[in-house]
Each structure stands twice: as C-alpha cells, then as structure tokens.
Amino acid sequence: RRGAPRAAGRPQRRAVRRGATTVGAGGRSGATASDTAVLDAAPHDLVDSAPPLDVRHERPRSTxxxxxxxxxxxxxxxxxxxxxxxxxxxxxxxxxxxxxxxxxxxxxxxxxxxxxxxxxxxxxxxxxxxxxxRGVRKATAAAMVRSAFTAPHVTCFLEVDVTETTRLIAGLRADPRLAEHRIGLLAVAAKAVCLALRAEPSLGSSWDDEAGEIVTHHYVNLGIAAATERGLIVPNIPDAEQLTLPQLADAIRDLAAMARAGRATPASLTGGTFSITNFGVFGVDAGTPILNPPEAGILGLGTVRRQPWEFEGEIALRDIVTLSLSFDHRLVDGEQGARFLAAVGDVLREPGRAMLFA
Known part of the structure; x- marks a missing residue:
C-alpha cells in the first residue's frame, strides 16, 4: 500500500566478506566502526531475498x-x-x-x-x-549495444585511501540529527562526482550525432545503476548538484525503493548526464563500466577493503577502494578523464577538500 512506511522499502544488505571479517546489516565481527560505515544500501544491490517495497501495492489502473x-x-x-x-x-x-x-x-x-x-x-x-x-531486458540490451559500438570507451582506474571518508560516515551516522538519512559511501561518492564535474564539465556532456553538436550540460542528472529482477535500469536524480549530502543520500534511497518495487517512471530513466554503478556491494574491486548513452562518463565504485597501505611514511591498515572511470573518447580526452578521476579521489581521500569546491 502507498501508506507503507518508507523503512520497509530499504533493500536488505547481504554480508560482505573482507578477509576474515564478515560485516552484515545487523552488526560486525572483528571490524572497526568505519568498516560498518562503508556498507551502503546501494540501489545496485537489489536482487536478494528481502521482500519488495510494497508486496500488496495496487495494480495499475487500466482496461x-x-x-x-x-x-x-x-x-x-x-x-x-x-x-x-x-x-x-x-x-x-x-x-x-x-x-x-x-x-x-x-x-x-x-x-x-x-x-x-x-x-x-x-x-x-x-x-x-x-x-x-522483451521488456526492460530488451531495451537495456539495445542501449548497451548502441553504447559499445557507437562510443569509443576508455577506462582508467585509481586506488584511493578512503579511511577519512569512512570515519566521516561513521560520525555522521552516529549523529541523531542525521540518523534518518543513512549517509553512506555511495552518497559521498555522488557528491564528489557533482563537485568534480564543475572542474571537468566535458564528463557531463553528450554527443548529438544528428545535430552535429557537442552538448555541455550545466546541470547534473545523476544516474544510479540499479539491478532489478526485470533487468538493469539507470534512474537518475535530477539537478543532483544542487543537493546537500543528506539530500543525496535520501534521493539514492528513494531511487532504490522505486526501482525495487518496479515503479521507476519513464522520466526518471531518461535525461541522465553522468552515472555511477556500485559493483562494490557484490565484493568486486574494479571493472570496466559501459556508458549509459548518450552520457560521456560513468564511475564504477568498488568494494572497500581494509588492507596494509603506506601512510605517513609507515605501513598501516587503511580502507582502500578502487574507482573505475569509463568515458567517451569522442568527448573526453585522456587528460580530462584523469583529472576528473583524480578530483573525485581527492574528495574521497580527504573529505575536507570538498570545502574548496563549495
């Protein structure tokens, strides 16, 4: 029913294996608070045993x-x-x-x-x-084929120490005033993308073959890839660059619930300018994401692993994530793509750097 509480629509997270430590939705074992903080109710983690958002929803009215x-x-x-x-x-x-x-x-x-x-x-x-x-699977397949054989894809990778971000997330989640927002790594990455697009707008552009024009968008309709039982869909958050971090977290949660219930609207599935795919929720470190046409870029977010890392001249256990950026080489040069990925990494490495963009 439409009056069902919002909490019922949140996807249940499956346990994620990190070395000898397993962290699930209900608690942790042998892990720090920051480890728990990086687990995110990401829309990409939608196909599991949890019930849909609204198993007794009304059938759409039609003849x-x-x-x-x-x-x-x-x-x-x-x-x-x-x-x-x-x-x-x-x-x-x-x-x-x-x-x-x-x-x-x-x-x-x-x-x-x-x-x-x-x-x-x-x-x-x-x-x-x-x-x-047929249906969503057929439309997704057609879009992916057009993407693969139209846009020349280039993918680059960056390993980032996100320990400070996971500490920030843990602190925000401990704040009673922010408890309802459930801020996670995906929301912080979304904010970092919006900030980096200011410096590298070519990543937010599109190729209009019919008009023979490059369209540079002065706004960010941020797509969030979501795996559903019907297939992969990429609903987007309109004007994401105008949202605060808590608002982004809420928008991502609402997209997850909408996609999970099979209620993504046509408007939410079109008009995106940049996308994020969070394959890290499946324990995957990196990949080569395929572009969502006609967008020029897509960021893949890998799983966060606690591992030995050089820090301040010594070896320490740190939270590390691999970022994968694919971009359309017709629109984006290698230098622009590298600078964009470095800017996203800088924000995740030191969240305080976001103040420089504000």
Missing part, C-alpha cells in the same frame, strides 16, 4: 485491452504513468512508453507456449529454459 497490449509489447504497466487526469493508463500511454524504451521493437511476443512470429515456441525442457527477450 483489459490495454493490459493485453502491454503484455504483447512486453511492457510492465507499473512503469507507466497515466497521462490523463483520471489516472487510468490508456493505449497511447503504453505505445508511447514502448517506443521510448525499445525504438527497434521486434514483433510482439505472445503468451508462453504460443508460436512466435517466426514459428518458434517458447519452451522449458529438462535441460534448459528459453525465455523471450
């Missing part, structure tokens, strides 16, 4: 013919906003959404067991299951 059309087009009605004042989803709402999500839609996929356009039948055997490619 039987419209529901049948949505089924044929592989469209989830929960993702569609009604255009009329009545709140009833109409045929043109479904067709418009399907056109936006999958411009090159193939023939509609009938119900399971019915023949497809080429005569094939969806089926499950003892050894395999064949599932029609």
């Amino acid at each position: 039987p013919p419209v529901r049948q059309l949505a089924k044929q087009l592989g469209v989830d009605l929960a993702l569609i906003e009604a255009s009329g004042v009545t709140g009833v989803i109409r045929r043109d709402d479904v067709e418009r959404f399907a056109a936006r999500m999958a411009p090159a839609t193939a023939a509609p996929v009938p119900q399971s067991g019915a023949p497809l356009a080429d005569g094939r039948h969806p089926r499950t055997t003892e050894r395999e299951t064949r599932t029609p490619i």
Whole structure:
C-alpha cells in the first residue's frame, strides 16, 4: 500500500566478506566502526531475498485491452504513468512508453507456449529454459549495444585511501540529527562526482550525432545503476548538484525503493548526464563500466577493503577502494578523464577538500 512506511522499502544488505571479517546489516565481527560505515544500501544491490517495497501495492489502473497490449509489447504497466487526469493508463500511454524504451521493437511476443512470429515456441525442457527477450531486458540490451559500438570507451582506474571518508560516515551516522538519512559511501561518492564535474564539465556532456553538436550540460542528472529482477535500469536524480549530502543520500534511497518495487517512471530513466554503478556491494574491486548513452562518463565504485597501505611514511591498515572511470573518447580526452578521476579521489581521500569546491 502507498501508506507503507518508507523503512520497509530499504533493500536488505547481504554480508560482505573482507578477509576474515564478515560485516552484515545487523552488526560486525572483528571490524572497526568505519568498516560498518562503508556498507551502503546501494540501489545496485537489489536482487536478494528481502521482500519488495510494497508486496500488496495496487495494480495499475487500466482496461483489459490495454493490459493485453502491454503484455504483447512486453511492457510492465507499473512503469507507466497515466497521462490523463483520471489516472487510468490508456493505449497511447503504453505505445508511447514502448517506443521510448525499445525504438527497434521486434514483433510482439505472445503468451508462453504460443508460436512466435517466426514459428518458434517458447519452451522449458529438462535441460534448459528459453525465455523471450522483451521488456526492460530488451531495451537495456539495445542501449548497451548502441553504447559499445557507437562510443569509443576508455577506462582508467585509481586506488584511493578512503579511511577519512569512512570515519566521516561513521560520525555522521552516529549523529541523531542525521540518523534518518543513512549517509553512506555511495552518497559521498555522488557528491564528489557533482563537485568534480564543475572542474571537468566535458564528463557531463553528450554527443548529438544528428545535430552535429557537442552538448555541455550545466546541470547534473545523476544516474544510479540499479539491478532489478526485470533487468538493469539507470534512474537518475535530477539537478543532483544542487543537493546537500543528506539530500543525496535520501534521493539514492528513494531511487532504490522505486526501482525495487518496479515503479521507476519513464522520466526518471531518461535525461541522465553522468552515472555511477556500485559493483562494490557484490565484493568486486574494479571493472570496466559501459556508458549509459548518450552520457560521456560513468564511475564504477568498488568494494572497500581494509588492507596494509603506506601512510605517513609507515605501513598501516587503511580502507582502500578502487574507482573505475569509463568515458567517451569522442568527448573526453585522456587528460580530462584523469583529472576528473583524480578530483573525485581527492574528495574521497580527504573529505575536507570538498570545502574548496563549495
């Protein structure tokens, strides 16, 4: 129900293994307070055993013919906003959404067991299951193919000592005035990205092939990659650069809840200018994130590991994370990409540096 408390929609975090220490949502074992602080209710960690945000939510209002059309087009009605004042989803709402999500839609996929356009039948055997490619999965695949074969990707990496950031997060979480915001590493990284984009605006630009123009955006619609049961989606936070750290944390939490419940709106899935993907919640150190077209950059956030590190001339246990930045080399030169990544790393290494950008 729509009146359900917000807390019910937060994803349950799975335990993350760090060496011999396992830290879960309920506590810690043999770890410091800063270790617990780096665990984040990230939208990318959505597919787990926890119940959805609203398991008893109302079915979207529509007529039987419209529901049948949505089924044929592989469209989830929960993702569609009604255009009329009545709140009833109409045929043109479904067709418009399907056109936006999958411009090159193939023939509609009938119900399971019915023949497809080429005569094939969806089926499950003892050894395999064949599932029609449709809906969010089809739209995501099309977007990723366009990205991989249109934009020349370059990825660079940076290891950062984020011990001061994890201490900051632990302190903020201990503050009763900020308890409801649940600030984590993803929110701090989002803030660092917004600040770094001021110095390197090319990372927030896009390539308009039809107009033959480079579009430099003077705002940040920050996409947060979210893995859902329907597939990967990247809803974005409009004008993220105008938000404070607590507001960013709230916006990320709300995106997670919305994506988890299958209620991401078409507006939230378009118009992004830069994205973050948090594969660190799966225990992965680094990767080569693929761009979310037509954006020029995407930052991958790895897992935080406590490991020996050179600090002030000695070896000490520090919290280390690897940042992975992929960018479109048509829009961003290597020097610009390196400076952007270094700026994000500087903020995470010394959060006080954010004062220089304010």
